[in-house]
Amino acid sequence: MEQRLSLVTLGVTDLERARAFYEALGWKTGAQPDDETIFFQAGGIVLALWDRSKLAEDSAVEDSGGWGGITPAHNVRSPAEVDTLIEEARAAGATIGREPEETPWGGYSAVFIDPEGHPWEVAHNPHWTIADDGTVSLG
């Protein structure tokens, strides 16, 4: 198995609301395969929005209805960018789960929760490198 992800799908109950939220954050949709799937080209991977019950069935799992042990993160290049992005998320309708704060690992981070209940950590990690194209490298 090559050491990479290709796609992360977020299950949603209200596709248009979810799409509008990510578009309010400045994201642009890519080629749409049908009326029920939204794709965003996100660097070298794809982020998709799709009906949560269909995703559960397709993923061969039972939906426990809440959070299920996976959290995506978006790293930025400075603590100030964490503050800015959290304000943008708040304005776009996110719930702020954790306001920006210094972390025990020497970084600075916060959490926003999208309208479907999916949390995103927004972090500045001074131990990692973010290239001009947004790709992240460990240590």
Place this chain on the structure above:
Amino acid sequence: MEQRLSLVTLGVTDLERARAFYEALGWKTGAQPDDETIFFQAGGIVLALWDRSKLAEDSAVEDSGGWGGITPAHNVRSPAEVDTLIEEARAAGATIGREPEETPWGGYSAVFIDPEGHPWEVAHNPHWTIADDGTVSLG
């Protein structure tokens, strides 16, 4: 917000078991910040394994205990590679949630479920392009 992800963290209850599973699939760990976090450089993003209860607290959510609406996928370059990877996952201890099959959207896919209950779709999508470096492009 730049249109990208930096990190996907999988919450786990048995870190060593989870690490052993991904290592059995051929993944190599990157720089470790401490004894409780495992990082894998996965193309231009990072995949992390971390204690699920700590991740829930850090993500400002309640853990519903099962699957929670997010499924990662790993795309490959041919249907045959789906078959091969599913056999590798089975041998590494995964549960196969869905055996390889043709999909309604003209692809070929299957699902394996890791020892912590996280499903991964393994897919060949003939509408997408996979570059030599593994990055995926829409249509």
